[in-house]
Amino acid sequence: MKTVGRILFLSLMIAPAAVGQRLGTDVLPNHYELRFNPDLEKATFAGHEQIDVDLKKSTSSITLHAADLTVSRATVLQGKTRHPATVTFKPRSETMTLHLKRPLRPGAATIGLDFKGTLNDSLRGLYLAKVGSRRYATTQFEPTDARRAFPSFDEPDMKATFDISVVTDRRTSVISNSRVQSDEPEKTSSKHVVTFERTPKMSTYLVAVAVGEFECSSGSMDGTPIRVCTTPGKKQLTSFALEAAESFLHYYNGYFSTPYPYGKLDLVGIPDFEAGAMENVGAIFYRESALLLDEPHASLRAREDVAETIAHEMAHMWFGDLVTTNWWNDLWLNEGFATWMSSKPVEAWKPEWKVELGDQESIEKAFNVDVLKSTRPIRARADTYDEINEMFDAITYDKGGAVIRMIENFVGPEAFRAGVNRYLTEHAYGNASAEDFWNTIEKVSGKPVSSIMKSFVDQPGVPLLSAVPRCQDQTGSLELTQRRFFANPTLLAQPSDQQWTLPVCLRSGAAAGTGPCVVMSSRQQKLPIACDEVPFLNMNGGGYYVTEYPAPVVQRLAARISTLTPEERMTLVRDEWMLVQAGRAHVGEFLDLAASFRQEHEPAVFDEVAGKLAFIANNLVAGPDRDAFRARIRALFAPLAGELGWQAKPEEGDRTRALRASVIATLADTGRDPETLTRARSTLRAFVANPSSGDPTLAESLFGVAPIGAGPDLFDFYVQGLRQARSPDERDNFLYALIRFTDPALLQRALDFAISAEVPTQDSANLIARAFRNADSREVAWQWLESHWDAVRRKTSTESGTNLVAGTGSLCSSETAGDVKRFFAAHPVAASTAALARAEERIRTCVALREAQAPSLRAWLTKDQMTTR
Ligand code: BES
Numbered sequence: 017m018k019t020v021g022r023i024l025f026l027s028l029m030i031a032p033a034a035v036g037q038r039l040g041t042d043v044l045p046n047h048y049e050l051r052f053n054p055d056l057e058k059a060t061f062a063g064h065e066q067i068d069v070d071l072k073k074s075t076s077s078i079t080l081h082a083a084d085l086t087v088s089r090a091t092v093l094q095g096k097t098r099h100p101a102t103v104t105f106k107p108r109s110e111t112m113t114l115h116l117k118r119p120l121r122p123g124a125a126t127i128g129l130d131f132k133g134t135l136n137d138s139l140r141g142l143y144l145a146k147v148g149s150r151r152y153a154t155t156q157f158e159p160t161d162a163r164r165a166f167p168s169f170d171e172p173d174m175k176a177t178f179d180i181s182v183v184t185d186r187r188t189s190v191i192s193n194s195r196v197q198s199d200e201p202e203k204t205s206s207k208h209v210v211t212f213e214r215t216p217k218m219s220t221y222l223v224a225v226a227v228g229e230f231e232c233s234s235g236s237m238d239g240t241p242i243r244v245c246t247t248p249g250k251k252q253l254t255s256f257a258l259e260a261a262e263s264f265l266h267y268y269n270g271y272f273s274t275p276y277p278y279g280k281l282d283l284v285g286i287p288d289f290e291a292g293a294m295e296n297v298g299a300i301f302y303r304e305s306a307l308l309l310d311e312p313h314a315s316l317r318a319r320e321d322v323a324e325t326i327a328h329e330m331a332h333m334w335f336g337d338l339v340t341t342n343w344w345n346d347l348w349l350n351e352g353f354a355t356w357m358s359s360k361p362v363e364a365w366k367p368e369w370k371v372e373l374g375d376q377e378s379i380e381k382a383f384n385v386d387v388l389k390s391t392r393p394i395r396a397r398a399d400t401y402d403e404i405n406e407m408f409d410a411i412t413y414d415k416g417g418a419v420i421r422m423i424e425n426f427v428g429p430e431a432f433r434a435g436v437n438r439y440l441t442e443h444a445y446g447n448a449s450a451e452d453f454w455n456t457i458e459k460v461s462g463k464p465v466s467s468i469m470k471s472f473v474d475q476p477g478v479p480l481l482s483a484v485p486r487c488q489d490q491t492g493s494l495e496l497t498q499r500r501f502f503a504n505p506t507l508l509a510q511p512s513d514q515q516w517t518l519p520v521c522l523r524s525g526a527a528a529g530t531g532p533c534v535v536m537s538s539r540q541q542k543l544p545i546a547c548d549e550v551p552f553l554n555m556n557g558g559g560y561y562v563t564e565y566p567a568p569v570v571q572r573l574a575a576r577i578s579t580l581t582p583e584e585r586m587t588l589v590r591d592e593w594m595l596v597q598a599g600r601a602h603v604g605e606f607l608d609l610a611a612s613f614r615q616e617h618e619p620a621v622f623d624e625v626a627g628k629l630a631f632i633a634n635n636l637v638a639g640p641d642r643d644a645f646r647a648r649i650r651a652l653f654a655p656l657a658g659e660l661g662w663q664a665k666p667e668e669g670d671r672t673r674a675l676r677a678s679v680i681a682t683l684a685d686t687g688r689d690p691e692t693l694t695r696a697r698s699t700l701r702a703f704v705a706n707p708s709s710g711d712p713t714l715a716e717s718l719f720g721v722a723p724i725g726a727g728p729d730l731f732d733f734y735v736q737g738l739r740q741a742r743s744p745d746e747r748d749n750f751l752y753a754l755i756r757f758t759d760p761a762l763l764q765r766a767l768d769f770a771i772s773a774e775v776p777t778q779d780s781a782n783l784i785a786r787a788f789r790n791a792d793s794r795e796v797a798w799q800w801l802e803s804h805w806d807a808v809r810r811k812t813s814t815e816s817g818t819n820l821v822a823g824t825g826s827l828c829s830s831e832t833a834g835d836v837k838r839f840f841a842a843h844p845v846a847a848s849t850a851a852l853a854r855a856e857e858r859i860r861t862c863v864a865l866r867e868a869q870a871p872s873l874r875a876w877l878t879k880d881q882m883t884t885r
């Protein structure tokens with residue numbers, strides 16, 4: 017068994033040659049009848065299927081997708097004639113061809129196949145997931161792995177209906193896309209046959225089956241039954257997800273003019289799962305930590321993440337599932353839309369969380385890739401397995417989401433919603449292109465949406481909008497200039513003729529409310545403003561661009577910081593940081609701006625500032641400067657920390673608790689405050705001993721900082737803790753903090769642990785990738801990786817492999833840039849070409865930034881403390 021898994025696995029990790037895998041369009045499927053017979057003990061499965069197809073032409077061969085399957089019987093039935101077929105496979109293009117002696121006529125035919133496969137351990141196709149002694153057969157098909165479970169026309173626009181049934185032991189249950197139609201004992205065995213109702217027309221990548229012992233809690237909304245299912249023993253962790261799903265279904269039924277189209281909705285926690293979650297029609301699958309929670313003992317972040325993941329996947333039921341993009345090059349429309357949409361129902365459910373501020377973090381994730389030369393346009397060619405998998409990046413999700421949000425701001429939420437609904441109605445149960453989407457929004461809103469969209473979707477990069485206010489003869493004006501922004505000063509200095517059709521909305525003066533929006537469609541534009549005005553050029557952070565102001569204007573904005581919305585404050589900090597990277601501002605100026613946030617009470621804004629300070633501590637300061645910097649941080653935030661204290665007050669809201677957690681973590685980590693670190697450890701131990709005694713939001717931060725400078729005692733305490741964890745989320749808190757130990761010997765232990773049998777494949781490489789983030793661990797982690805590669809690779813799935821390569825982008829040293837490149841050239845990781853190029857560019861950008869900003873940083877560190885107070 018093990019050897020089979022290993023061989024299979026190696027074939028996944030070695031990047032396959034770039035072979036196009038598209039099928040022709042002469043044979044199209046209408047309906048699949050599928051029966052699976054998994055053997056969980058032997059880790060194999062048998063399948064039988066009948067596919068009703070339409071032949072456009074006469075043909076004596078039919079090609080469809082199949083990978084790692086064997087076929088024992090193949091026939092094609094046409095009219096009353098059953099044609100036996102011989103089968104050939106092309107593994108490199110993941111196809112198989114049925115060859116017939118006599119040609120088939122154009123028209124209807126039915127393919128009949130018996131096949132067999134392995135329940136693999138690489139988390140894709142129909143795979144084996146284990147927890148304790150329990151075994152599960154479960155699916156993950158997006159983007160192109162349905163073909164590993166059944167021969168199929170595995171392309172998103174080859175939609176068909178499905179009749180699915182599964183034969184399995186009587187004590188095992190089965191979950192699939194639709195409601196159970198019948199569940200009958202098999203007469204000759206100890207098995208039962210579970211048959212599901214016919215699905216509506218849908219894409220193969222959205223088919224799902226989960227076989228094994230599950231426990232479910234049930235609810236409903238607007239007539240749709242909803243269940244949250246998990247492996248036995250965790251049912252008490254399902255109530256939060258169930259309540260969220262009910263609330264969101266109602267929200268979406270109100271937002272969309274089409275009510276939920278799939279009859280029932282299951283949310284299933286799978287014990288080993290590569291992605292966070294997957295939007296299978298009517299049966300959304302999750303990694304356990306993205307679904308299950310012990311609500312009273314879960315941090316705000318954990319609750320928000322679970323809620324947003326559920327909201328994201330449920331948005332796909334309409335956008336992605338009901339209407340699917342024609343091909344993977346437009347994946348951004350599915351994922352960008354779901355990313356954009358996910359904060360809405362959560363905002364309606366828990367307004368006090370202000371999850372909409374997370375949209376700014378999403379923009380920043382996109383910027384971090386899109387300011388590089390190695391970025392790509394949102395829409396890009398993607399034909400091979402690797403190319404398609406590489407599409408699941410921050411450009412698809414975060415830039416896609418940001419651009420959709422920008423359009424919604426520009427046309428207004430009601431016009432946008434009307435356009436969305438018209439698009440969904442026109443293409444329901446079918447496919448569409450991005451043009452279909454934006455042309456509909458343009459038609460409904462009457463605004464120039466398509467030219468804006470085209471300029472953002474087909475061009476790479478972030479626009480830089482430079483704004484210079486002028487005043488002449490009492491007449492004020494604002495001169496705007498746009499060009500492409502790069503984080504690298506040399507690239508930014510080169511002439512660029514790239515420009516966008518850019519909606520710019522400005523908030524003028526101190527007054528809240530809407531300022532004018534203009535569409536900038538040339539390189540330069542002048543706007544009339546009052547002479548004494550200090551306009552903010554990205555109202556509510558709704559636009560996808562970096563704004564550059566002259567230094568005195570930044571100072572005046574900093575002086576009226578409290579008149580900006582939280583989104584605008586985040587935007588200002590982010591943009592100023594971008595300009596530091598690009599050499600257009602000094603880090604000293606940035607730090608002065610950061611200092612004006614020392615009394616910031618909005619946790620998302622505080623985190624925005626704190627994140628940059630942590631980056632500086634990790635990458636830009638060294639030796640005695642680092643200590644001086646840490647001392648500055650302590651002095652800066654001590655008053656806020658003092659005000660908040662360690663103890664949550666009963667009447668306090670979640671966001672105040674989140675602020676306390678962030679401030680304490682900043683003092684402990686970036687400030688390395690000894691007192692805070694000591695107290696962090698004792699508070700955390702007390703919390704673990706009795707979770708009801710403390711604040712889970714604070715505890716979550718403490719998990720990450722308590723290991724700093726700690727010894728083997730605490731390490732053992734963490735390993736014990738994760739073994740006994742009461743929820744997947746608590747387990748993650750222990751697990752992912754293991755790489756925060758700063759003692760190199762403990763770090764080694766943490767890394768060895770990451771590839772041990774105790775850590776499931778879903779977490780191994782992700783855990784290692786985290787160790788690259790911190791200055792204390794990254795060198796050790798990189799050397800360890802080089803010497804443990806074979807073992808690491810055995811526990812790496814496609815997505816986590818890409819994450820691992822991407823993670824090396826935090827290794828801010830010039831020698832390592834070369835090492836990383838050489839190492840992954842010799843040890844290629846699937847779907848990571850772009851991730852590697854970006855990692856290398858990030859390392860070099862970071863090194864150049866450190867050199868360029870050293871004088872400014874030193875000057876700031878040595879200048880009189882009082883001026884930063
Ligand atoms: N469709 C994706 C799942 C997916 C990701 C499949 C990558 C294949 C490859 C799903 O809708 C998704 O986006 N999941 C996110 C979570 C979400 C909250 C951003 C994920 O898995 O990270």
Ligand code: ZN
Nearest residue numbers: 328332351354
């Ligand atoms: Zn998604």
